[in-house]
Amino acid sequence: MQEISQLHAIFDRTRGYINRFMGIIQPIIDAAQDEHTRLYYHHILEEEEQRMGRLQELIPYLESLAAENKTDKLSDRELSQMLSDINLERFGLHNFREHLELSLYEFQDDATRQVLDGMREKTHEDYLHVKEMMATLSSRFSDVYQADLTDHDEGHDIHQVDHLKASASAPHGVASVIKHSPAPTPAKKGLTVGSLKGK
Amino acid sequence: MQEISQLHAIFDRTRGYINRFMGIIQPIIDAAQDEHTRLYYHHILEEEEQRMGRLQELIPYLESLAAENKTDKLSDRELSQMLSDINLERFGLHNFREHLELSLYEFQDDATRQVLDGMREKTHEDYLHVKEMMATLSSRFSDVYQADLTDHDEGHDIHQVDHLKASASAPHGVASVIKHSPAPTPAKKGLTVGSLKGK
Numbered sequence: 155m156q157e158i159s160q161l162h163a164i165f166d167r168t169r170g171y172i173n174r175f176m177g178i179i180q181p182i183i184d185a186a187q188d189e190h191t192r193l194y195y196h197h198i199l200e201e202e203e204q205r206m207g208r209l210q211e212l213i214p215y216l217e218s219l220a221a222e223n224k225t226d227k228l229s230d231r232e233l234s235q236m237l238s239d240i241n242l243e244r245f246g247l248h249n250f251r252e253h254l255e256l257s258l259y260e261f262q263d264d265a266t267r268q269v270l271d272g273m274r275e276k277t278h279e280d281y282l283h284v285k286e287m288m289a290t291l292s293s294r295f296s297d298v299y300q301a302d303l304t305d306h307d308e309g310h311d312i313h314q315v316d317h318l319k320a321s322a323s324a325p326h327g328v329a330s331v332i333k334h335s336p337a338p339t340p341a342k343k344g345l346t347v348g349s350l351k352g353k
Numbered sequence: 354m355q356e357i358s359q360l361h362a363i364f365d366r367t368r369g370y371i372n373r374f375m376g377i378i379q380p381i382i383d384a385a386q387d388e389h390t391r392l393y394y395h396h397i398l399e400e401e402e403q404r405m406g407r408l409q410e411l412i413p414y415l416e417s418l419a420a421e422n423k424t425d426k427l428s429d430r431e432l433s434q435m436l437s438d439i440n441l442e443r444f445g446l447h448n449f450r451e452h453l454e455l456s457l458y459e460f461q462d463d464a465t466r467q468v469l470d471g472m473r474e475k476t477h478e479d480y481l482h483v484k485e486m487m488a489t490l491s492s493r494f495s496d497v498y499q500a501d502l503t504d505h506d507e508g509h510d511i512h513q514v515d516h517l518k519a520s521a522s523a524p525h526g527v528a529s530v531i532k533h534s535p536a537p538t539p540a541k542k543g544l545t546v547g548s549l550k551g552k
Binding site: 188189190192193194196197200201204207231232235242245248249252253255256259302304312315317320321 | 387388389391392393395396399400403406430431434441444447448451452454455458501503511514516519520
């Protein structure tokens with residue numbers, strides 16, 4: 155099943171993006187002047203931390219399936235479970251794209267905005283790709299798995315908005331008062347909000 | 354397994370809360386004056402819509418297990434899957450509590466703030482209860498399931514903040530310019546962001 159290798163590559167990329175995103179957002183939490191701002195970014199980071207936890211299990215699993223060509227040997231229940239896990243991460247990619255879009259409204263410096271928007275663009279592509287693969291796989295294995303392929307995007311104008319453009323004239327957020335390197339160094343893999351906070 | 358009935362009651366309650374929350378938040382999206390505000394609440398509602406989709410499958414499943422006393426007959430894999438699904442909804446309750454806390458910063462009228470804070474308080478209790486039950490269940494079934502019982506709350510001062518108090522003096526949000534009934538009528542079950550939007 156060639157899709158497994160492609161899915162593995164996508165989830166491995168987004169895992170790297172989570173670490174990079176955490177490195178950009180943690181300073182905002184540390185510098186926040188009010189509880190609302192702190193809670194807001196803390197919440198976003200916590201959701202990404204939960205996603206990271208799931209990916210840390212799913213990525214090696216997909217890797218072992220691809221390497222040992224074991225997909226054909228999965229039981230119906232294992233196959234169904236794998237497709238369900240992948241579908242959950244389809245939503246994860248969608249939500250991450252929105253976390254990136256929301257963050258664009260915080261940063262005014264072009265370097266950080268370009269990093270965020272680059273991740274946003276690739277994440278959107280990855281989301282669409284996973285969605286497409288899920289449709290193929292759930293059609294192929296319709297006897298064991300019925301995917302909820304709901305696309306909550308439909309009918310929402312908000313997804314047609316160019317948030318890079320819309321955020322360009324947004325009021326300066328807390329990011330404008332903190333010092334950060336223009337091209338943030340990706341955080342080490344596996345760091346948590348807690349461990350980053352202690353730095 | 355008496356925990357199943359308790360978990361069913363908790364997830365059934367939070368399903369009702371999601372509908373009530375959607376009824377409160379949708380007018381904010383409709384009245385939003387800028388793309389950031391629209392994206393922000395749209396994003397929160399979309400995540401709750403995803404959670405609703407999962408609960409719509411989990412709740413009847415738990416109900417059938419409890420009614421027919423079938424838990425003992427589950428295979429190891431089915432048991433492991435059920436515990437994994439419950440653990441995901443533990444995070445779901447945690448994230449919902451934060452969505453409620455974040456929303457407190459939007460509303461200035463006491464009636465809506467009390468509704469939000471009431472749901473927040475009960476959701477926090479439910480979260481702690483599910484966490485406790487997960488610890489018990491994953492210890493009892495440690496041969497088939499290893500729960501990730503990470504509590505991302507630890508070490509985060511933000512969770513010690515009384516957001517009802519902190520939000521009382523927050524700047525007025527878009528909620529201050531829209532008309533809404535003081536005690537919002539719960540939305541009908543099963544409504545989506547899309548269908549609410551069309552109203």
